[in-house]
Amino acid sequence: MEILKKRINNVEKYLSDISDNQNFFIGIKIEPNKIQKILSEKFNKTDENGLMFIPKPYNGIMAQRNTVGEFLSDKSKPKETAYRAQSWSLKDWGGNIHSGTSEVPYKRYPKIFIDPFGLNFILLNDKQYLVINKQFNKKKSEYDKIKSAINLTLELFNKAETFILDVDTDMLKPVRKSVPWEILPQGVRIWNAFKDVANSNQVSKSAKILIEERFKYLEEFKPDVEYQGTAGYSGYIAFAFSSKNIYVLDSILYGNATYIFGGNWEEISQLTKKQIIDDNLYKYRIIHDKNWKIEIGNILNSI
Template structure:
Protein backbone atom coordinates (compact mmCIF):
# COMPACT_ATOMS: atom_id res chain seq x y z
CA UNK A 1 0.00 0.00 0.00
CA UNK A 2 1.30 3.45 -0.86
CA UNK A 3 0.94 6.16 1.77
CA UNK A 4 1.12 9.66 0.34
CA UNK A 5 1.91 12.76 2.35
CA UNK A 6 -1.34 14.41 3.49
CA UNK A 7 -2.65 17.19 5.66
CA UNK A 8 -4.91 14.77 7.53
CA UNK A 9 -3.78 13.51 10.91
CA UNK A 10 -4.21 9.82 10.24
CA UNK A 11 -1.73 7.68 12.19
CA UNK A 12 0.22 5.37 9.91
CA UNK A 13 1.90 2.52 11.77
CA UNK A 14 4.63 0.30 10.37
CA UNK A 15 6.26 -2.73 12.03
CA UNK A 16 8.63 -5.35 10.70
CA UNK A 17 5.92 -8.04 10.58
CA UNK A 18 2.31 -7.99 9.45
CA UNK A 19 0.45 -8.74 12.66
CA UNK A 20 -1.62 -6.92 15.20
CA UNK A 21 0.39 -4.09 16.77
CA UNK A 22 -0.52 -4.93 20.35
CA UNK A 23 0.89 -8.43 19.98
CA UNK A 24 4.09 -7.10 18.40
CA UNK A 25 5.22 -5.02 21.38
CA UNK A 26 7.80 -7.66 22.34
CA UNK A 27 9.70 -7.32 19.07
CA UNK A 28 13.15 -5.76 19.28
CA UNK A 29 12.64 -3.23 16.51
CA UNK A 30 9.29 -1.48 16.38
CA UNK A 31 8.62 1.88 14.90
CA UNK A 32 5.77 4.00 13.82
CA UNK A 33 5.77 6.26 10.77
CA UNK A 34 3.87 9.54 10.71
CA UNK A 35 3.28 11.01 7.26
CA UNK A 36 1.66 14.44 7.18
CA UNK A 37 2.55 18.09 6.69
CA UNK A 38 2.10 18.78 10.39
CA UNK A 39 0.42 17.25 13.44
CA UNK A 40 -1.23 19.10 16.31
CA UNK A 41 -2.75 16.25 18.31
CA UNK A 42 0.04 14.31 20.01
CA UNK A 43 -2.27 11.94 21.86
CA UNK A 44 -3.98 10.82 18.64
CA UNK A 45 -0.71 9.28 17.46
CA UNK A 46 0.65 8.00 20.79
CA UNK A 47 -2.26 6.40 22.63
CA UNK A 48 -0.31 3.14 22.59
CA UNK A 49 2.79 4.61 24.26
CA UNK A 50 3.00 4.58 28.09
CA UNK A 51 4.08 7.80 29.87
CA UNK A 52 7.76 7.84 30.79
CA UNK A 53 8.83 5.81 27.74
CA UNK A 54 12.11 6.86 26.12
CA UNK A 55 11.75 7.60 22.42
CA UNK A 56 13.81 8.93 19.53
CA UNK A 57 12.38 10.47 16.39
CA UNK A 58 14.04 10.00 13.03
CA UNK A 59 14.04 8.62 9.51
CA UNK A 60 15.62 5.46 8.12
CA UNK A 61 16.73 4.41 4.62
CA UNK A 62 18.53 7.74 4.44
CA UNK A 63 19.92 7.12 0.95
CA UNK A 64 16.52 8.40 -0.22
CA UNK A 65 17.49 11.84 1.07
CA UNK A 66 21.07 12.15 -0.22
CA UNK A 67 20.78 15.65 -1.71
CA UNK A 68 18.58 16.80 1.16
CA UNK A 69 21.16 15.70 3.75
CA UNK A 70 23.79 17.87 2.07
CA UNK A 71 21.44 20.86 2.27
CA UNK A 72 20.89 20.15 5.96
CA UNK A 73 24.64 20.41 6.55
CA UNK A 74 25.90 16.82 6.86
CA UNK A 75 29.14 15.82 5.14
CA UNK A 76 29.18 13.70 1.99
CA UNK A 77 30.50 10.72 3.98
CA UNK A 78 27.59 10.79 6.48
CA UNK A 79 29.68 9.56 9.39
CA UNK A 80 27.90 8.22 12.46
CA UNK A 81 27.96 10.89 15.17
CA UNK A 82 27.67 13.93 12.90
CA UNK A 83 25.29 16.46 14.45
CA UNK A 84 24.00 19.68 12.92
CA UNK A 85 21.34 22.34 13.41
CA UNK A 86 19.23 22.32 10.22
CA UNK A 87 19.10 25.64 8.35
CA UNK A 88 15.84 27.61 8.21
CA UNK A 89 15.29 26.82 4.53
CA UNK A 90 12.69 24.04 4.58
CA UNK A 91 9.57 25.64 6.03
CA UNK A 92 8.08 27.47 8.99
CA UNK A 93 9.07 24.81 11.54
CA UNK A 94 12.72 24.65 10.50
CA UNK A 95 12.77 28.46 10.41
CA UNK A 96 11.50 28.69 14.00
CA UNK A 97 13.85 25.89 15.07
CA UNK A 98 16.92 27.74 13.77
CA UNK A 99 15.99 31.40 14.18
CA UNK A 100 13.33 31.65 16.87
CA UNK A 101 10.48 34.09 16.39
CA UNK A 102 9.11 37.44 17.46
CA UNK A 103 5.75 37.77 19.18
CA UNK A 104 4.35 41.21 18.35
CA UNK A 105 2.00 42.54 21.03
CA UNK A 106 -0.55 44.57 19.07
CA UNK A 107 -2.77 44.77 22.15
CA UNK A 108 -0.25 47.07 23.87
CA UNK A 109 0.63 50.74 23.24
CA UNK A 110 3.41 51.35 20.75
CA UNK A 111 6.92 51.98 22.06
CA UNK A 112 9.88 53.96 20.76
CA UNK A 113 12.62 51.87 19.19
CA UNK A 114 15.79 52.93 17.39
CA UNK A 115 17.27 51.97 14.07
CA UNK A 116 20.94 52.78 13.46
CA UNK A 117 21.57 54.20 9.98
CA UNK A 118 24.47 55.83 8.18
CA UNK A 119 23.80 59.51 7.47
CA UNK A 120 25.60 61.20 4.55
CA UNK A 121 25.95 64.89 3.76
CA UNK A 122 28.13 67.25 1.71
CA UNK A 123 30.44 69.57 3.64
CA UNK A 124 31.56 72.64 1.71
CA UNK A 125 35.34 73.21 1.60
CA UNK A 126 35.35 76.43 -0.36
CA UNK A 127 34.16 77.79 -3.65
CA UNK A 128 32.94 74.96 -5.89
CA UNK A 129 34.44 72.37 -3.55
CA UNK A 130 32.78 69.94 -1.15
CA UNK A 131 33.56 66.69 0.61
CA UNK A 132 31.13 63.92 1.48
CA UNK A 133 30.85 63.22 5.21
CA UNK A 134 29.03 60.43 7.03
CA UNK A 135 28.26 59.26 10.54
CA UNK A 136 26.07 56.71 12.28
CA UNK A 137 22.91 58.05 13.86
CA UNK A 138 19.99 56.54 15.78
CA UNK A 139 16.64 57.10 14.07
CA UNK A 140 13.65 56.69 16.42
CA UNK A 141 10.43 55.06 15.25
CA UNK A 142 7.26 53.68 16.82
CA UNK A 143 6.45 49.98 16.92
CA UNK A 144 4.41 47.52 18.93
CA UNK A 145 6.31 45.84 21.79
CA UNK A 146 7.75 42.48 20.88
CA UNK A 147 9.09 39.43 22.67
CA UNK A 148 11.79 37.25 21.17
CA UNK A 149 11.20 33.50 21.57
CA UNK A 150 14.46 31.56 21.57
CA UNK A 151 14.80 28.90 18.84
CA UNK A 152 14.21 25.33 20.09
CA UNK A 153 17.50 24.43 18.34
CA UNK A 154 16.78 20.72 17.88
CA UNK A 155 19.80 19.22 16.13
CA UNK A 156 19.77 16.18 13.86
CA UNK A 157 22.31 13.38 14.25
CA UNK A 158 23.49 10.41 12.21
CA UNK A 159 23.17 7.22 14.25
CA UNK A 160 22.49 3.49 13.91
CA UNK A 161 20.65 0.91 16.01
CA UNK A 162 23.70 -1.37 16.03
CA UNK A 163 27.30 -1.25 14.88
CA UNK A 164 26.38 -2.97 11.63
CA UNK A 165 22.90 -1.48 11.38
CA UNK A 166 21.69 0.94 8.75
CA UNK A 167 22.25 4.63 9.32
CA UNK A 168 19.44 6.77 10.68
CA UNK A 169 18.84 10.49 11.02
CA UNK A 170 17.69 11.00 14.60
CA UNK A 171 16.64 13.58 17.16
CA UNK A 172 17.95 13.72 20.72
CA UNK A 173 16.39 11.18 23.07
CA UNK A 174 13.16 12.38 24.71
CA UNK A 175 10.72 11.08 27.29
CA UNK A 176 7.08 10.69 26.35
CA UNK A 177 5.37 12.81 28.95
CA UNK A 178 2.67 15.48 28.89
CA UNK A 179 5.17 17.94 30.36
CA UNK A 180 7.27 17.53 27.19
CA UNK A 181 4.30 17.90 24.85
CA UNK A 182 5.51 21.13 23.19
CA UNK A 183 9.01 19.77 22.57
CA UNK A 184 7.69 16.44 21.28
CA UNK A 185 5.28 18.09 18.86
CA UNK A 186 7.93 20.50 17.62
CA UNK A 187 10.45 17.72 16.96
CA UNK A 188 7.95 15.58 15.06
CA UNK A 189 6.89 18.57 12.98
CA UNK A 190 10.53 19.44 12.29
CA UNK A 191 11.02 16.03 10.66
CA UNK A 192 7.76 16.43 8.74
CA UNK A 193 8.87 19.90 7.60
CA UNK A 194 12.18 18.57 6.26
CA UNK A 195 11.55 14.94 5.26
CA UNK A 196 7.77 14.66 4.95
CA UNK A 197 7.77 11.79 7.43
CA UNK A 198 8.80 10.97 10.98
CA UNK A 199 9.54 7.57 12.48
CA UNK A 200 9.33 6.84 16.19
CA UNK A 201 11.94 4.48 17.64
CA UNK A 202 11.55 3.15 21.17
CA UNK A 203 13.76 0.05 21.27
CA UNK A 204 17.54 -0.44 21.07
CA UNK A 205 17.95 3.23 21.96
CA UNK A 206 21.32 2.85 23.71
CA UNK A 207 23.05 2.20 20.39
CA UNK A 208 21.37 5.28 18.92
CA UNK A 209 22.09 7.58 21.84
CA UNK A 210 25.58 6.53 22.94
CA UNK A 211 27.47 7.83 19.91
CA UNK A 212 30.40 10.28 20.09
CA UNK A 213 29.08 13.56 18.71
CA UNK A 214 30.86 15.53 16.02
CA UNK A 215 29.27 18.97 15.80
CA UNK A 216 29.21 20.51 12.32
CA UNK A 217 27.74 23.91 13.16
CA UNK A 218 30.95 25.96 12.89
CA UNK A 219 33.78 26.32 10.42
CA UNK A 220 36.92 27.50 12.21
CA UNK A 221 39.15 29.43 9.83
CA UNK A 222 42.83 28.38 9.70
CA UNK A 223 44.95 29.89 12.51
CA UNK A 224 46.57 33.25 11.90
CA UNK A 225 45.81 36.94 11.84
CA UNK A 226 43.22 37.99 9.31
CA UNK A 227 43.38 41.54 7.95
CA UNK A 228 39.86 42.70 7.17
CA UNK A 229 40.39 42.48 3.41
CA UNK A 230 41.15 38.77 3.82
CA UNK A 231 38.40 38.01 6.32
CA UNK A 232 35.84 39.96 4.32
CA UNK A 233 36.34 37.59 1.40
CA UNK A 234 35.36 34.73 3.73
CA UNK A 235 32.10 36.34 4.88
CA UNK A 236 31.15 38.48 1.88
CA UNK A 237 28.54 35.98 0.68
CA UNK A 238 26.81 36.29 4.07
CA UNK A 239 26.82 40.09 4.08
CA UNK A 240 25.33 40.18 0.59
CA UNK A 241 22.28 38.25 1.81
CA UNK A 242 20.99 41.14 3.94
CA UNK A 243 19.27 44.30 2.65
CA UNK A 244 21.63 46.70 0.88
CA UNK A 245 20.99 49.47 3.40
CA UNK A 246 22.28 47.29 6.26
CA UNK A 247 25.40 45.93 4.58
CA UNK A 248 27.70 48.87 5.34
CA UNK A 249 26.85 48.82 9.05
CA UNK A 250 27.37 45.06 9.31
CA UNK A 251 30.62 45.40 7.39
CA UNK A 252 31.70 48.17 9.76
CA UNK A 253 30.90 46.18 12.92
CA UNK A 254 32.77 43.09 11.75
CA UNK A 255 35.78 45.17 10.68
CA UNK A 256 35.80 47.00 14.03
CA UNK A 257 35.90 43.74 16.02
CA UNK A 258 38.51 42.24 13.71
CA UNK A 259 40.84 45.23 14.23
CA UNK A 260 41.45 43.91 17.74
CA UNK A 261 43.20 40.86 16.23
CA UNK A 262 41.25 37.82 17.46
CA UNK A 263 43.10 34.50 17.84
CA UNK A 264 40.65 32.78 15.55
CA UNK A 265 37.39 33.28 13.72
CA UNK A 266 34.56 30.73 13.49
CA UNK A 267 31.85 31.13 10.86
CA UNK A 268 28.47 29.52 11.47
CA UNK A 269 27.13 27.01 8.97
CA UNK A 270 23.78 25.24 8.43
CA UNK A 271 21.37 26.57 11.10
CA UNK A 272 24.13 28.83 12.51
CA UNK A 273 24.63 30.54 9.15
CA UNK A 274 24.89 34.30 9.62
CA UNK A 275 26.68 34.05 12.99
CA UNK A 276 30.38 34.81 13.39
CA UNK A 277 32.46 34.30 16.54
CA UNK A 278 35.71 36.19 17.13
CA UNK A 279 37.88 34.48 19.75
CA UNK A 280 40.25 36.34 22.12
CA UNK A 281 41.53 33.37 24.11
CA UNK A 282 44.11 35.29 26.17
CA UNK A 283 41.22 37.31 27.61
CA UNK A 284 38.81 34.36 27.63
CA UNK A 285 36.40 36.42 25.53
CA UNK A 286 34.35 35.37 22.53
CA UNK A 287 32.44 38.00 20.57
CA UNK A 288 29.30 36.76 18.83
CA UNK A 289 28.01 38.91 15.98
CA UNK A 290 24.99 38.10 13.82
CA UNK A 291 24.23 39.62 10.44
CA UNK A 292 20.55 38.70 10.65
CA UNK A 293 18.88 38.72 14.02
CA UNK A 294 18.96 40.65 17.22
CA UNK A 295 20.07 44.18 17.92
CA UNK A 296 23.17 43.46 19.96
CA UNK A 297 26.66 41.99 20.00
CA UNK A 298 27.14 39.29 22.64
CA UNK A 299 30.28 38.88 24.72
CA UNK A 300 30.69 35.28 25.92
CA UNK A 301 33.16 33.86 28.41
CA UNK A 302 33.11 30.12 27.76
CA UNK A 303 36.04 28.14 26.35
CA UNK A 304 35.69 27.41 22.64
CA UNK A 305 35.52 23.63 23.20
CA UNK A 306 32.46 24.16 25.39
CA UNK A 307 30.98 26.97 23.32
CA UNK A 308 31.10 25.03 20.05
CA UNK A 309 29.07 22.18 21.56
CA UNK A 310 26.21 24.41 22.73
CA UNK A 311 22.89 24.72 20.95
CA UNK A 312 21.93 28.07 19.50
CA UNK A 313 19.32 28.54 22.23
CA UNK A 314 22.00 27.98 24.88
CA UNK A 315 24.36 30.46 23.22
CA UNK A 316 21.66 33.13 22.97
CA UNK A 317 20.31 32.62 26.49
CA UNK A 318 21.23 35.42 28.85
CA UNK A 319 23.02 33.37 31.52
CA UNK A 320 26.06 32.89 29.24
CA UNK A 321 26.55 36.56 28.40
CA UNK A 322 29.31 38.50 30.09
CA UNK A 323 28.04 41.58 28.30
CA UNK A 324 25.58 42.64 25.61
CA UNK A 325 26.32 45.68 23.44
CA UNK A 326 23.27 47.20 21.76
CA UNK A 327 23.59 48.18 18.09
CA UNK A 328 23.20 51.90 18.66
CA UNK A 329 25.40 54.97 18.65
CA UNK A 330 28.10 54.28 21.25
CA UNK A 331 28.56 50.65 20.16
CA UNK A 332 32.12 51.28 18.92
CA UNK A 333 33.14 52.91 22.20
CA UNK A 334 31.80 50.02 24.28
CA UNK A 335 33.46 47.37 22.10
CA UNK A 336 36.74 49.27 22.37
CA UNK A 337 36.42 49.36 26.16
CA UNK A 338 35.57 45.65 26.48
CA UNK A 339 38.32 44.37 24.20
CA UNK A 340 41.00 46.64 25.63
CA UNK A 341 40.03 46.00 29.27
Protein backbone atom coordinates (compact mmCIF):
# COMPACT_ATOMS: atom_id res chain seq x y z
CA MET A 1 0.00 0.00 0.00
CA GLU A 2 1.23 3.48 -0.80
CA ILE A 3 1.06 5.91 2.14
CA LEU A 4 0.94 9.65 1.47
CA LYS A 5 1.01 11.31 4.88
CA LYS A 6 3.39 13.18 7.17
CA ARG A 7 3.26 10.41 9.77
CA ILE A 8 1.03 7.56 10.90
CA ASN A 9 -0.23 6.36 14.28
CA ASN A 10 -2.45 3.39 13.45
CA VAL A 11 -0.12 0.84 11.84
CA GLU A 12 -2.74 -1.85 11.26
CA LYS A 13 -4.77 0.41 9.00
CA TYR A 14 -1.89 0.61 6.53
CA LEU A 15 -1.14 -3.12 6.56
CA SER A 16 -4.62 -4.28 5.58
CA ASP A 17 -3.38 -5.64 2.25
CA ILE A 18 -0.68 -7.78 3.91
CA SER A 19 -1.51 -11.17 5.42
CA ASP A 20 -0.84 -11.91 9.09
CA ASN A 21 2.75 -13.09 9.68
CA GLN A 22 3.67 -12.18 6.10
CA ASN A 23 7.11 -10.65 5.50
CA PHE A 24 7.41 -7.36 3.64
CA PHE A 25 9.71 -4.42 2.98
CA ILE A 26 9.20 -0.67 3.49
CA GLY A 27 10.56 2.00 1.15
CA ILE A 28 9.79 3.91 -2.04
CA LYS A 29 9.98 3.52 -5.78
CA ILE A 30 12.64 5.93 -6.96
CA GLU A 31 13.11 7.71 -10.29
CA PRO A 32 16.54 6.95 -11.83
CA ASN A 33 17.34 10.59 -12.52
CA LYS A 34 16.76 11.51 -8.87
CA ILE A 35 18.79 8.76 -7.17
CA GLN A 36 22.10 10.59 -6.81
CA LYS A 37 20.49 13.83 -5.64
CA ILE A 38 18.44 12.06 -2.98
CA LEU A 39 21.35 9.97 -1.75
CA SER A 40 23.73 12.93 -1.50
CA GLU A 41 21.23 15.22 0.23
CA LYS A 42 19.58 12.83 2.67
CA PHE A 43 22.00 9.93 3.30
CA ASN A 44 25.50 8.92 4.32
CA LYS A 45 27.11 5.76 2.95
CA THR A 46 27.63 3.06 5.56
CA ASP A 47 29.65 0.50 3.59
CA GLU A 48 32.73 0.68 1.41
CA ASN A 49 30.86 -0.54 -1.66
CA GLY A 50 28.40 2.35 -1.48
CA LEU A 51 25.38 0.07 -1.51
CA MET A 52 23.95 0.82 1.93
CA PHE A 53 22.85 4.22 3.19
CA ILE A 54 21.77 5.68 6.54
CA PRO A 55 19.65 8.86 6.77
CA LYS A 56 21.49 11.96 7.96
CA PRO A 57 20.24 12.86 11.46
CA TYR A 58 19.32 16.44 10.56
CA ASN A 59 16.54 15.21 8.23
CA GLY A 60 14.19 15.29 11.22
CA ILE A 61 13.32 13.74 14.56
CA MET A 62 12.82 10.23 13.15
CA ALA A 63 16.18 10.34 11.36
CA GLN A 64 17.77 11.53 14.59
CA ARG A 65 16.19 8.69 16.55
CA ASN A 66 17.33 6.26 13.88
CA THR A 67 20.94 7.44 13.79
CA VAL A 68 21.90 8.77 17.24
CA GLY A 69 19.01 7.73 19.49
CA GLU A 70 17.38 10.05 22.01
CA PHE A 71 17.05 10.83 25.71
CA LEU A 72 13.63 10.61 27.38
CA SER A 73 12.61 11.85 30.82
CA ASP A 74 12.06 9.15 33.45
CA LYS A 75 9.13 10.60 35.40
CA SER A 76 8.98 7.55 37.67
CA LYS A 77 11.98 8.93 39.56
CA PRO A 78 12.42 12.15 41.56
CA LYS A 79 13.89 15.19 39.87
CA GLU A 80 17.63 15.76 40.02
CA THR A 81 19.87 18.79 39.68
CA ALA A 82 21.36 19.31 36.25
CA TYR A 83 23.28 22.20 34.72
CA ARG A 84 22.94 24.16 31.51
CA ALA A 85 25.39 26.63 30.03
CA GLN A 86 24.31 30.27 29.96
CA SER A 87 26.24 33.15 28.47
CA TRP A 88 26.16 36.55 30.17
CA SER A 89 27.38 40.07 29.50
CA LEU A 90 27.59 43.05 31.91
CA LYS A 91 28.72 46.65 31.62
CA ASP A 92 30.57 48.13 34.62
CA TRP A 93 30.44 51.75 35.83
CA GLY A 94 33.31 52.61 33.53
CA GLY A 95 31.47 51.33 30.48
CA ASN A 96 33.61 48.25 30.13
CA ILE A 97 31.95 45.03 28.98
CA HIS A 98 32.50 41.85 30.97
CA SER A 99 31.20 38.56 29.60
CA GLY A 100 31.47 34.87 30.20
CA THR A 101 29.63 31.58 30.41
CA SER A 102 28.30 29.98 33.57
CA GLU A 103 26.78 26.63 34.45
CA VAL A 104 23.29 27.32 35.77
CA PRO A 105 21.63 24.63 37.93
CA TYR A 106 18.04 23.52 37.36
CA LYS A 107 15.77 20.62 38.31
CA ARG A 108 14.79 17.93 35.81
CA TYR A 109 13.77 14.28 35.68
CA PRO A 110 16.59 11.77 35.11
CA LYS A 111 17.15 10.92 31.46
CA ILE A 112 16.95 7.47 29.87
CA PHE A 113 18.89 6.84 26.67
CA ILE A 114 16.92 5.11 23.92
CA ASP A 115 19.12 3.24 21.47
CA PRO A 116 18.91 4.28 17.79
CA PHE A 117 16.87 2.16 15.39
CA GLY A 118 19.91 1.75 13.16
CA LEU A 119 17.89 1.29 9.97
CA ASN A 120 19.79 1.52 6.69
CA PHE A 121 18.42 1.80 3.16
CA ILE A 122 19.52 -0.17 0.11
CA LEU A 123 18.79 0.01 -3.63
CA LEU A 124 17.05 -3.05 -5.09
CA ASN A 125 15.49 -4.17 -8.38
CA ASP A 126 18.20 -2.55 -10.53
CA LYS A 127 17.97 0.62 -8.42
CA GLN A 128 14.21 0.96 -8.91
CA TYR A 129 13.44 0.80 -5.20
CA LEU A 130 15.09 2.37 -2.17
CA VAL A 131 14.02 0.26 0.80
CA ILE A 132 14.98 -0.39 4.41
CA ASN A 133 17.46 -3.26 4.53
CA LYS A 134 15.39 -5.62 6.64
CA GLN A 135 12.18 -7.56 6.28
CA PHE A 136 9.33 -6.73 8.60
CA ASN A 137 6.69 -9.22 9.68
CA LYS A 138 3.03 -8.39 10.13
CA LYS A 139 2.34 -9.25 13.76
CA LYS A 140 1.29 -6.99 16.61
CA SER A 141 4.53 -7.45 18.53
CA GLU A 142 6.32 -5.80 15.58
CA TYR A 143 3.93 -2.86 15.14
CA ASP A 144 6.10 -0.34 17.02
CA LYS A 145 9.11 -1.14 14.85
CA ILE A 146 7.00 -1.03 11.70
CA LYS A 147 5.52 2.31 12.73
CA SER A 148 9.00 3.77 13.30
CA ALA A 149 10.20 2.50 9.91
CA ILE A 150 7.19 3.91 8.06
CA ASN A 151 7.42 7.28 9.82
CA LEU A 152 11.15 7.48 9.07
CA THR A 153 10.42 6.86 5.38
CA LEU A 154 7.58 9.42 5.39
CA GLU A 155 9.86 12.01 7.00
CA LEU A 156 12.45 11.50 4.27
CA PHE A 157 10.19 11.30 1.21
CA ASN A 158 6.65 12.39 2.21
CA LYS A 159 5.52 8.94 1.11
CA ALA A 160 6.13 5.28 1.91
CA GLU A 161 5.13 2.00 0.34
CA THR A 162 5.08 -1.66 1.29
CA PHE A 163 6.66 -4.30 -0.94
CA ILE A 164 6.79 -8.08 -0.95
CA LEU A 165 9.39 -10.38 -2.49
CA ASP A 166 8.18 -12.24 -5.57
CA VAL A 167 9.45 -15.80 -5.06
CA ASP A 168 9.40 -16.51 -8.80
CA THR A 169 11.53 -13.55 -9.86
CA ASP A 170 13.31 -12.78 -6.56
CA MET A 171 12.32 -9.16 -7.15
CA LEU A 172 10.30 -6.74 -5.07
CA LYS A 173 6.79 -5.82 -6.08
CA PRO A 174 4.44 -3.24 -4.54
CA VAL A 175 1.67 -4.42 -2.23
CA ARG A 176 -1.51 -2.84 -3.50
CA LYS A 177 -5.02 -3.89 -2.76
CA SER A 178 -7.07 -3.45 -5.89
CA VAL A 179 -10.47 -4.59 -6.94
CA PRO A 180 -10.99 -6.72 -10.07
CA TRP A 181 -14.00 -4.71 -11.11
CA GLU A 182 -14.96 -1.16 -11.85
CA ILE A 183 -16.79 0.28 -8.89
CA LEU A 184 -20.27 1.30 -9.95
CA PRO A 185 -19.64 1.20 -13.70
CA GLN A 186 -21.71 3.61 -15.68
CA GLY A 187 -24.93 2.22 -17.08
CA VAL A 188 -26.95 4.17 -19.61
CA ARG A 189 -26.15 7.55 -21.11
CA ILE A 190 -28.07 9.48 -18.46
CA TRP A 191 -24.84 9.14 -16.46
CA ASN A 192 -22.33 11.27 -18.29
CA ALA A 193 -19.05 9.64 -19.21
CA PHE A 194 -16.10 11.27 -17.55
CA LYS A 195 -12.32 10.98 -17.81
CA ASP A 196 -9.57 11.62 -15.30
CA VAL A 197 -10.54 14.62 -13.16
CA ALA A 198 -6.97 15.80 -12.86
CA ASN A 199 -6.62 16.16 -16.64
CA SER A 200 -10.14 17.14 -17.53
CA ASN A 201 -11.23 20.60 -18.60
CA GLN A 202 -14.85 19.57 -18.08
CA VAL A 203 -14.61 20.01 -14.32
CA SER A 204 -14.39 23.53 -12.97
CA LYS A 205 -12.00 24.66 -10.29
CA SER A 206 -14.93 25.04 -7.89
CA ALA A 207 -16.12 21.48 -8.55
CA LYS A 208 -12.64 20.11 -7.88
CA ILE A 209 -12.61 21.93 -4.54
CA LEU A 210 -15.93 20.32 -3.60
CA ILE A 211 -14.64 16.87 -4.61
CA GLU A 212 -11.61 17.30 -2.37
CA GLU A 213 -13.78 18.53 0.52
CA ARG A 214 -16.03 15.47 0.28
CA PHE A 215 -13.12 13.02 0.36
CA LYS A 216 -11.45 14.84 3.26
CA TYR A 217 -14.71 14.79 5.22
CA LEU A 218 -15.18 11.05 4.67
CA GLU A 219 -11.60 10.44 5.81
CA GLU A 220 -12.37 12.24 9.09
CA PHE A 221 -14.44 9.16 10.02
CA LYS A 222 -11.24 7.06 9.73
CA PRO A 223 -12.11 4.34 7.20
CA ASP A 224 -10.14 1.10 7.44
CA VAL A 225 -9.25 1.00 3.76
CA GLU A 226 -9.87 3.13 0.70
CA TYR A 227 -10.26 1.32 -2.62
CA GLN A 228 -9.94 2.71 -6.11
CA GLY A 229 -11.93 1.15 -8.88
CA THR A 230 -10.17 -0.24 -11.92
CA ALA A 231 -11.56 2.64 -13.92
CA GLY A 232 -9.18 4.91 -12.01
CA TYR A 233 -10.47 8.30 -11.00
CA SER A 234 -13.16 8.14 -13.63
CA GLY A 235 -15.05 5.75 -11.35
CA TYR A 236 -15.64 5.65 -7.63
CA ILE A 237 -13.57 5.55 -4.46
CA ALA A 238 -14.75 3.14 -1.76
CA PHE A 239 -14.28 3.89 1.93
CA ALA A 240 -14.48 0.68 3.98
CA PHE A 241 -15.66 0.75 7.61
CA SER A 242 -15.22 -2.92 8.46
CA SER A 243 -16.18 -2.63 12.14
CA LYS A 244 -19.56 -1.15 11.12
CA ASN A 245 -19.89 -3.48 8.13
CA ILE A 246 -20.61 -0.59 5.79
CA TYR A 247 -18.92 0.74 2.67
CA VAL A 248 -19.23 4.27 1.36
CA LEU A 249 -18.82 4.72 -2.39
CA ASP A 250 -18.29 8.27 -3.57
CA SER A 251 -17.88 9.63 -7.06
CA ILE A 252 -15.28 12.10 -8.22
CA LEU A 253 -18.08 13.82 -10.14
CA TYR A 254 -19.84 16.64 -8.36
CA GLY A 255 -23.57 16.53 -9.03
CA ASN A 256 -23.72 12.76 -8.66
CA ALA A 257 -24.38 10.87 -5.42
CA THR A 258 -22.76 8.95 -2.58
CA TYR A 259 -23.91 5.36 -1.98
CA ILE A 260 -23.75 3.43 1.30
CA PHE A 261 -23.92 -0.38 1.20
CA GLY A 262 -23.79 -3.25 3.64
CA GLY A 263 -21.45 -6.24 3.47
CA ASN A 264 -22.60 -7.32 0.00
CA TRP A 265 -21.23 -4.23 -1.71
CA GLU A 266 -18.72 -6.14 -3.90
CA GLU A 267 -21.55 -7.98 -5.63
CA ILE A 268 -23.75 -4.92 -5.93
CA SER A 269 -20.99 -2.76 -7.34
CA GLN A 270 -20.86 -4.97 -10.44
CA LEU A 271 -24.23 -3.58 -11.44
CA THR A 272 -24.82 -0.39 -13.35
CA LYS A 273 -26.03 2.70 -11.56
CA LYS A 274 -29.41 2.42 -13.25
CA GLN A 275 -29.83 -1.14 -11.93
CA ILE A 276 -28.90 -0.04 -8.43
CA ILE A 277 -31.33 2.88 -8.46
CA ASP A 278 -34.19 0.96 -10.05
CA ASP A 279 -33.88 -1.94 -7.58
CA ASN A 280 -33.07 0.18 -4.50
CA LEU A 281 -30.12 -2.03 -3.62
CA TYR A 282 -28.29 0.58 -1.56
CA LYS A 283 -28.93 1.42 2.11
CA TYR A 284 -28.54 5.14 1.56
CA ARG A 285 -28.12 7.40 -1.45
CA ILE A 286 -27.01 10.94 -0.68
CA ILE A 287 -27.06 13.50 -3.47
CA HIS A 288 -24.07 15.84 -3.78
CA ASP A 289 -25.78 19.05 -2.75
CA LYS A 290 -25.51 21.63 0.04
CA ASN A 291 -26.98 19.18 2.60
CA TRP A 292 -24.56 16.36 1.73
CA LYS A 293 -22.19 16.82 4.68
CA ILE A 294 -25.02 16.97 7.23
CA GLU A 295 -26.72 13.85 5.87
CA ILE A 296 -23.48 11.83 5.62
CA GLY A 297 -22.45 12.90 9.12
CA ASN A 298 -25.79 11.93 10.62
CA ILE A 299 -25.68 8.48 8.99
CA LEU A 300 -22.07 7.61 9.85
CA ASN A 301 -22.43 8.85 13.41
CA SER A 302 -25.60 6.83 13.98
CA ILE A 303 -24.40 3.46 12.69
